[in-house]
Amino acid sequence: MSRRQTKAQTVVIIGMGDTGVLVATRLSRYFNVIGISTKPNLVSGQELGKRLADLSWWNRYYNTPLRRFKALADVEIHHAKAECVDLAAKTVVVVDPSNHETVIPFDFLVIASGTSNGFWRDDHLRSEAQIDERLEQDAAAIRDANTVAIVGGGPCGVSCALNIRRAYPEKMVSLYISADLPLPGYHDEARRYYHRELTDAGVQIFSGHRAIAEEPAPSAGTIRFESGQSVVADAIIWSTGNRKPHTRFLPDALLDDEGFVKTKDTLEVVGSDCLFAIGDVASTDPARSSARNWAYGILVNNIKRKAAGKAPNKHYAPPANRWGSIVGPQDDGLTLHQDSGKTTRLSRWLVENLLLPTVVQRVIYRGVKSLRG
Ligand SMILES: Cc1cc2nc3c(=O)[nH]c(=O)nc-3n(C[C@H](O)[C@H](O)[C@H](O)COP(=O)(O)OP(=O)(O)OC[C@H]3O[C@@H](n4cnc5c(N)ncnc54)[C@H](O)[C@@H]3O)c2cc1C
Incomplete structure (x- = not known):
C-alpha cells in the first residue's frame, strides 16, 4: 500500500x-x-x-x-x-x-x-503554566525539608534517595525498603552496587521495613510500619509502585x-x-x-x-531482568546496568554533549526545536 x-x-x-x-x-x-x-x-x-x-x-x-x-x-x-x-x-x-x-x-x-x-x-x-507551577512546588517541598523519607526500594525510590542526598548533603535522607537490598527485579550486581552507592552517599537505609499505605498518602508527617514502629519526616516520597x-x-x-x-x-x-x-x-x-x-x-x-x-x-x-539507567547522570557520569548484571559508564561530557542532545533529541525524537533552560 x-x-x-x-x-x-x-x-x-x-x-x-x-x-x-x-x-x-x-x-x-x-x-x-x-x-x-x-x-x-x-x-x-x-x-x-x-x-x-x-x-x-x-x-x-x-x-x-x-x-x-x-x-x-x-x-x-x-x-x-x-x-x-x-x-x-x-x-x-x-x-x-x-x-x-x-x-x-x-x-x-x-x-x-x-x-x-x-x-x-x-x-x-x-x-503549560500549571505544569511548571506543579513541578516547582514539588521541588520546593524537598528544598524546604530537613528530613526526607522515601518509602519503597524500586528504581524510583533509589533515584530519589541518591539524587536528593547528593544535591543536599545537609539533609537527613532515609530509605525504607521491605527487602534486604533495594531494586527487586534487577540483577544482583546492580542491587549490591546501589546499596553501596546509597550508603557511601550517606543515605540511611532501613531494610525489612514495610510501611502501611494510607489513602491519601501523606506528603509529610508520620509513616507507620507493619512492625508497629513509626517515623516522622518533613517530606515523604511514597514510591511503592502503586x-x-x-x-x-x-x-x-x-x-x-x-x-x-x-x-x-x-x-x-x-x-x-x-x-x-x-x-x-x-x-x-x-x-x-x-x-x-x-x-x-x-x-x-x-x-x-x-x-x-x-x-x-x-x-x-521483555528482557529477563530490568536494565538501563537508575539514577540518571551524576558528577561521574551515567551508569547503565545491563540485564546480564554488567555495568557501563558514560562520562558526564558524553551524556551532556552527545547522548542527550544528539542521540535522544535528534535521533530518537527526530529533532526538538530550541531546548528549554
Ligand atoms: C531511563 C528511565 C527512567 C525512568 N525513571 C522513572 C522514574 O524516576 N519514576 C517513574 O515513575 N518512572 C520512571 N520511568 C518509567 C517511565 O517514566 C514510564 O515507563 C513511562 O513514562 C511510561 O510512558 P507512557 O507513555 O506509558 O506513559 P506516560 O509517559 O505517563 O504518558 C501518559 C500520558 O497520557 C496522558 N493521559 C492519561 N490519561 C489520558 C486521557 N484519558 N486522555 C488523554 N491523555 C491522557 C497523561 O497525562 C500522560 O501525558 C523511567 C523509565 C526509563 C526508561
Whole structure:
C-alpha cells in the first residue's frame, strides 16, 4: 500500500507521554495522526530523583512542549482528555479544558495513556503554566525539608534517595525498603552496587521495613510500619509502585482484573482488530515494560502492516531482568546496568554533549526545536 493510501487512514493516539510521542513521530510519515493529551507538554515520567533534586536540568530534557518536536509538525494535537471510546462506531469522545466535547473518528487507535504513580504522574488536564507551577512546588517541598523519607526500594525510590542526598548533603535522607537490598527485579550486581552507592552517599537505609499505605498518602508527617514502629519526616516520597492505569475511557472487556489493557505481544489489544496499546498501561508482561526496550518500533511496524491488510509480524519480548539507567547522570557520569548484571559508564561530557542532545533529541525524537533552560 502506498504512503498516499495509508495517509487517508487516521490513527488516534491517546496519551502523548514517553511512548505516545515516539509512536506519533514515526507514524506521522504514513498516516493522518491525531494525538490526544491531557498535557500540552511531554512531561516525562523518567528520572524523578533528578526532577526533585535538580529541576532546571530536568526541565531541559524531560519537560518539552509538544510543539517543539519537529516530527510532530503534521500531527493534530488535541489538548483534551479522552472520556469514552466507541469500538463499533470507531470514535473517541474527548473533553477539552473549557469542557467542550469533540467526537474524533479513527481507523486505528493507540492507547498510550500511562498510569498514575504517586504525586508525580497523573491524568489531570493541565496547562503549560500549571505544569511548571506543579513541578516547582514539588521541588520546593524537598528544598524546604530537613528530613526526607522515601518509602519503597524500586528504581524510583533509589533515584530519589541518591539524587536528593547528593544535591543536599545537609539533609537527613532515609530509605525504607521491605527487602534486604533495594531494586527487586534487577540483577544482583546492580542491587549490591546501589546499596553501596546509597550508603557511601550517606543515605540511611532501613531494610525489612514495610510501611502501611494510607489513602491519601501523606506528603509529610508520620509513616507507620507493619512492625508497629513509626517515623516522622518533613517530606515523604511514597514510591511503592502503586500504579493506577488510565483506562476509564475503555470498555471493561478490554481490561484485565487490575484495569490494564490486555495486550498481545504484537501490541494489538486483545478483543479488537483496530486497537494497539503500549507503555505502562499495556499488560504485555508482569513488569508492563513496553515503554522501554524499543517497543514503539514494533507497534509502528505492526500498525503499518495491518493498514496494508497484512498480519503483524513483530513480537515484543521483555528482557529477563530490568536494565538501563537508575539514577540518571551524576558528577561521574551515567551508569547503565545491563540485564546480564554488567555495568557501563558514560562520562558526564558524553551524556551532556552527545547522548542527550544528539542521540535522544535528534535521533530518537527526530529533532526538538530550541531546548528549554
Ligand atoms: C531511563 C528511565 C527512567 C525512568 N525513571 C522513572 C522514574 O524516576 N519514576 C517513574 O515513575 N518512572 C520512571 N520511568 C518509567 C517511565 O517514566 C514510564 O515507563 C513511562 O513514562 C511510561 O510512558 P507512557 O507513555 O506509558 O506513559 P506516560 O509517559 O505517563 O504518558 C501518559 C500520558 O497520557 C496522558 N493521559 C492519561 N490519561 C489520558 C486521557 N484519558 N486522555 C488523554 N491523555 C491522557 C497523561 O497525562 C500522560 O501525558 C523511567 C523509565 C526509563 C526508561
